[in-house]
Amino acid sequence: MAVYTHVSAEMMARFLDAYDTGELISFKGIAEGVENSNFLVETRGGSDGHRFILTLYEKRVDPADLPFFMALLDHLADRGCRVPRAIADRQGVQIKDLAGRRACLIEFLEGISLSTPSPAQALAAGTALAQLHKAVADFAGSRPNSMGLSAWYDLAERCAGQWQQIDPALERIVTNELDFLQAHWPGDLPQSVIHADLFPDNVLMLGDEVSGLIDFYFSCTDARAYDLAITHSAWCFDGDGRNFDAGLSAALLKGYRDRLQLTAAEQAALPILARGAALRFTLSRAYDWINTPSDALVTRKDPMAFARRLMFYADRANADLFA
């Protein structure tokens, strides 16, 4: 949530010379997204819209993945999904270079990211996720999930010996859960490209309507129902993971299932997939926690907020959660 790379207004104006976007009239670094530098760009007099997000890709996004992400956004937008398109320059190029980084000029979408969504908003998010899954049915691109089960083992290894600085119980929770998921992870569910990070942060809303799905930089090919499970873990608890909200859960699931029916195997797998989703964010947060200086300006996200969700999903008392 910071601007990592300095871009002067003069550099930006020169960058825009290659586009049909008109004259630069405003340019602000914004605190948005994770580990990319983002700028809100406004122009006038162009034929290609007048407001944009410029993203410079920092270390976490592999430049080789950018063509996949941009093709996905184009495909989704063509099918009526509310996602921002990357703007092409006059030569048709979407992925460019600026300030030593790969850079894309992306449509600006109105809407606000909610911290405490309502059931009506969770329902709309579930619907939007199902629409996304339907819209990618004929999308040719694919990308392996770099944050799947084998990556969890890798992350756990890289945290070895340092769990204590987060929570004394965490090492045991993670080790037991990896064993459990390794043994029970479903292998034969319907797959497609999924968003894989649909937190409320990444859903722009106007009132109770979704106005944009953003931040596709974890999107990959994996089980569709796993995407629903990730979204469930992200939307249906309070920030520190202590309180589950049954109303949000019912609304999110209804929004999705009304639009896209789950197979019996998907339905049966949801409790396991949700445990995997909660473990995935527990582990990535734990890794970031251990590797972020405590006095850095970036706020560290608490891994225990997802470890608590994991405990909740693993609790037999909640076996009917997804029914």
Next chain:
Amino acid sequence: MAVYTHVSAEMMARFLDAYDTGELISFKGIAEGVENSNFLVETRGGSDGHRFILTLYEKRVDPADLPFFMALLDHLADRGCRVPRAIADRQGVQIKDLAGRRACLIEFLEGISLSTPSPAQALAAGTALAQLHKAVADFAGSRPNSMGLSAWYDLAERCAGQWQQIDPALERIVTNELDFLQAHWPGDLPQSVIHADLFPDNVLMLGDEVSGLIDFYFSCTDARAYDLAITHSAWCFDGDGRNFDAGLSAALLKGYRDRLQLTAAEQAALPILARGAALRFTLSRAYDWINTPSDALVTRKDPMAFARRLMFYADRANADLFA
């Protein structure tokens, strides 16, 4: 250049309920200004415009000074200066509270801040500064300069024993200059409210026109010619202070003097005032340098970039600089 205080979209929407600004449709933290938290706010359906900057005042701005700053902006805007007004809520209140901070909703102005302005742009900045000085002639408010000569002694004392970590020559430069300025600082120049921080960062431009003067949080009552000297030190050198640009200097001075004639005493004082301006930023940067961890995400500004300007202004070979 960061967002220090978290404000959720829901908090912002509730905050806006008190205003005639309509419904919140976009809300982004922006990396702008020094040591305040700023957000770009967009609304629709209101009668009071649709784009705003929300500023939360962090530690460096004294809340007791806010009424002065807001009255100044109103006064300047009423007289046709391009400055952002603070928006009043339906009760007429401009200075509010949000997230435990004093907060103001301020007009958004188009324009970009240049890193390497041209002479035509420096001329426009000089003109805008003179217009500001003319417009405050009948402004009743006043505020002591908290960054004047006595504050420089205080800053120097607080850096005592730590100059070495910046540059071995700096302690001697500062000590000698304080002696010199104490002996020669002019006491009888025309005073008014001045901006006191008119760096290119704080001047929004559209092409060669000034579209906004912003960031008045150092504005105070002091010699008008000192404001011109500050602006000169900020505009007429490259970033590290090694290269003076005579073209920018001539243009800035012409822009100002064509609009507002300097008295003989002001003209004669400019070389001293410029040394004071360069020392003021050397000292504030030195203090920040010493008190900012080197691994903080905030970029530390190099005090030597202004110590070099100071040496330039103090060099007898440049005695005719302001002629």
